[in-house]
Amino acid sequence: MSSHPTTPGARAHTYDAIVVGSGISGGWAAKELCEAGLRTLVLERGRDVQHLRDYPTALANPWDLPHRGRLPRALAQANPIARKCYAFDEATEHFFAKDAEHPYVQEKPFDWIRGYQVGGKSLIWARQTQRWSHHDFEGPARDGFAEWPITYDELAPWYSHVERFVGISGNRDGVEGLPDGEFLPAWEMNDAERAMAGRIEGAFPGRRVVQGRCAHLTEARPEHLAQGRGKCQSRNLCYRGCPFGGYFSSNSSTLPWAARTGNLTVRPGSVVESILHDDATGRASGVRVIDAATKGVTEYFAKVIFVNAACLNTNLILLNSKSRRYPAGLGNDHGLLGRHVAFHNYRGSLNASLEGFADSYYSGRRPTQPMMPNFRNVTRQETDFQRGYMVFFSAARRGWTRGQGAPGIGAAYKEELTRPGPWGIYMMMQGETIPRYENHVRLSADQRDPWGIPQLVTSIGYTDNDERMIRDFLAQGRAMLEAAGARDIRATDDRRNPGLDIHEMGGARMGRDPRTSLLNRWNQFHTCPNVFVTDGAAMASTGVQNPSLTFMALTARAARHAVDELRKGTL
């Protein structure tokens, strides 16, 4: 098949830009490229999901759902991996890829949670959006395992750019290790959390408790109303899709915005098999697509290609993009493609109870919680593990579920359960893991998926560093909860598999040195500059923050660079 757009048929398949994937970063690529006047084709392997029209459960009451949200056994048994995700239930399962339909090979256990539809996982993300600090960018070089080619200061304006459009709620906390952003009003802490925050900060000088920052419109400003989005209604049914556009998704925001330019074409059901490389020009010429339904093969061509298929699928496509120039995958002259995959360590958590605050309650359902910026190894190495972790906690009054497993029959038992119960506390870690050469993905030599594409092999595991970090968090968490006045503290290491964090990153990492990285400081391949990777695959390290905001900022920055280079004629 020709990879040169010379025939009339090929010209009809030619765009200025191709974006592979329509999730949180692909949506941003589409928006920025379309706004710059580029005719842009977005390829999405899953089905179409239109804002509002395709949120069938968004306004369902608990009693409207056949099993009140619980998973029917057949669905649970058919999805041993997807069902592990906390957000996978009867009301949301249609936004998750089903295990049996999309096989992969777990050389080491990896729970790969995927959202195959227009909007990708932006429909089902957890929406917590902290900026990285300069510590996050500089720490990996200090610790000697990776070198970011950009600084916080370079990314800061792009954080601002995406924050204003997305709508991020938060306080300007002035914390050195957690930069403030362009914030809408913050969500409130409840009385118990406020008291706990004061007690923890008092007992541990230097540690801060701030309210989480999240992609919810606590106030709809003109730039959000112009997107057709309204204020978050505090329903906390986000994973079903929001009919108010209260939280940010590609579906509610970037894709319709891009469509309004007239430059956007979205093609659902398009499984990208590979990126086509033109050995004569040293550039990518387009992509090869397999139709999800008919399995027919089509090629599309463009001057610039953004790969935003989500971390592991981006790796898969790149590894499968073989040419005479790149027999081991695009840009993979050194065998590093698919290597240095990392994730977030969520294994540690604590539960506790809190006495007092009996006359205090709250109303509405909040999409975030208090958090503590990393306080470990921030400016220098000071523990028996490298890097650090962020802490999240929340306090809430227990509901009727406290009656399950508790003795009681009759009117008094029922009446008691209709009142707010005692306060319970949940605290969890979000730990940085170190990208290691050994932690990798590769193509299976013999197993193929239903579209004839080699299956991905996952070989990603924890290290002793992660184990030591868990022990530290559980000890520190216990000490902080004790200081906060909590009782009945129970610490848990749930020993979950990597992947369930849904924060997988790396494999096509950015870096200064082409010998040790795939992408340059603009997310371009060092050796194939018209291909950009701006999803999790590009990350040289994981930081301790929820990553999506950084993916969006990197994407917008890279898109601007692509447009500039195209105008200069250098791409």
Next chain:
Amino acid sequence: MNRRTLLRHAAQLAAAAALGSLPHRGWSALPRPDGWSASEEALLDAIGDTILPATPGSPGAGSVAIGRFILVMTADCHPPAAAEAVRRLLAEVTTRAQAAGARAFPELPAAERERLLVALERQPPPARDGVAPWRHVKDLTLLGYFTAEAGATQALRYDPVPGAYRGSVPLRPGDRAWAT
């Protein structure tokens, strides 16, 4: 009407349109799973209604078709051992009711039904294949009742669209818990 107001109205209209397209299913309309009789369902209604009876302001679990709910959930969401556990619980309840002089549990006066279940909860039928019969039925009773419209809106407080979150709300005597 300025542009901002217009956009806000548009967003609300769109949400209302989505609301209109949603299926609304009532529990009593769902069929009883195969292999269960009306009297078994009625027995579960009576057990549920004894665990969570009508109290001032809210009906009992028997009025939200709790028997049907327990049977549907048991059939659809639990392993086959759960159906066996329900059968064993129903047999145990019937045996105890007959020992108390009734033909069947639902015929006992409410106070006696309650006494019977209090005693049963202290010495429940043993778990088998990982399912404890009493715990299974009681847990589903709570789930079915507090997520039913009557349970959520009358026994609890239900606000589908709170509009905002307030972190400090004084709790007054008699205030009920939020359903969700």
